[in-house]
Amino acid sequence: MSDNQPSPDTILRLINGYWSTGILGAAAAHDLFTHLEAGADSAAQLARRAQISERGAQTLLDGLVSVGLIDLAGGRYRNTAAASQYLVAGRPADLSALARLKLTHMGNLTALPEVVRAGGPVTDAAVEVADNPHWGQVVPAIAAQSVPAAAVAADVLQLERAGEISILDVGGGSGIYSATWLERNPAARATQLDWEPINAIARRLLAERGLADRFTCIDGDFHTTDFGTGTYDIALYSHIAHQEGPEDNIAVFTRLKDALKPGGALLVVDYVVDDDRAGPAFPLLFASEMLLKSKQGGTWRRADYHAWLTKAGFSDVSFHAAPPATLVIAR
Known part of the structure; x- marks a missing residue:
């Protein structure tokens, strides 16, 4: 050559x-x-x-x-x-379980050419339902990937010095954010909203860490469950926006704005791409996962989050790196 x-x-x-x-x-x-x-x-x-x-x-x-x-x-x-x-x-951020899990998903990619043609899933596998037994394997496996971002978020929000605060974690999964934050702040309390089988996993994790007395779960679907009004100091929406469409994200952000106390903060964590879609690399690649598994999700741009959060009533929106994720903080 x-x-x-x-x-x-x-x-x-x-x-x-x-x-x-x-x-x-x-x-x-x-x-x-x-x-x-x-x-x-x-x-x-x-x-x-x-x-x-x-x-x-x-x-x-x-x-x-x-x-x-x-x-x-x-x-x-x-x-x-x-x-x-x-x-x-x-190790706290051990991704071995996720590596083993992804090995079982390799065959799913053979459908990608047809999914690209159709613009979304070509089978109705009904994965996103409460009683799917795969949650018992998936939720613990993906928990470790949030450990670094949870630590960065705690620093950015200065949780250790925040005193007696109340936290709402929407779709909290394993409860890894609540566990990390409650360990950082012994005066904080957290509430997780998720499906009952997933909340059961989170309860076990928080109990193992001796945090069960400051951790509460609400069993339900975040699309329809009431978040309350003026109740929480911090609300968290982690790795959910990518599976939702623009209108649904705006609707949830608006309800979360109402659920916050005056001066409260909403933290959105996700794989966010630059406005020109030139990077970062991992979020760009992750878009194929959403095309395979969701009907309207995607890896959204910074401009998208800023526009949606502004429509939801937030006036101060900032972005913070937690590679490969991005933290979006809105007040």
Whole structure:
């Protein structure tokens, strides 16, 4: 290949991108990152500790070096800083469960060409219903991805110095925001609104952390359940806006504005794209997930959030980075 011709390397990596998902999911399934963190630094040692074949261990190590999750130096393997923080069992932001879950979702992408043609889901799988048994697997698996953003939000909102505040978490899922914030502020109280099976998961998490006495759940659908009036100091709407259309988001933001006390703040957390849709990379890529799974959702622009929140009655809207998410704070 001549010097002035581009290499097909990037395109081939993308075409075979499922290899990376498979390698990461398999490594997480066998706790390879946890074993590496504990000192196993060769294929033979990993094979013994994980009770897998040495050939399999070496193949996973090769792949993980390729995707930049493991370093190799002097014949010894070790986790990168990112793998150590986000893929080791027991760490607060461990994403291993999500890696294993995504491995089971790979087949769904075969429908994407038809979904693109149709402009939305081509099957009525009724995923977003209260009694779907998959919540028991999905909700805990996705909790860890909110740990960094919850910590950033606590800093931005200065929750540690906020005193006796009341928090409403709409569609709170695992309750990870409430858990993080109540640990930061021992005088705060939180209420989570979500479907009953999901709230049960959150109650367990908060109980495990010794926070159950300051955590309340409301079982219901946020589209129809009353938020109250002038009740809360902070309202949270995390990773929900991307599955809703513009009008529905405006309606919820308006109701949340009414639910806040004077001077209260609404925090919206989501994957937000720049106004010209040139970045950031992860939110742009996440749009395909919404096309596959939602009828009107998407990765919305900063300008969209600003316009919607202004229509809902907020006058001060600011944006704060918490990669790959963005925090939108409205007062």
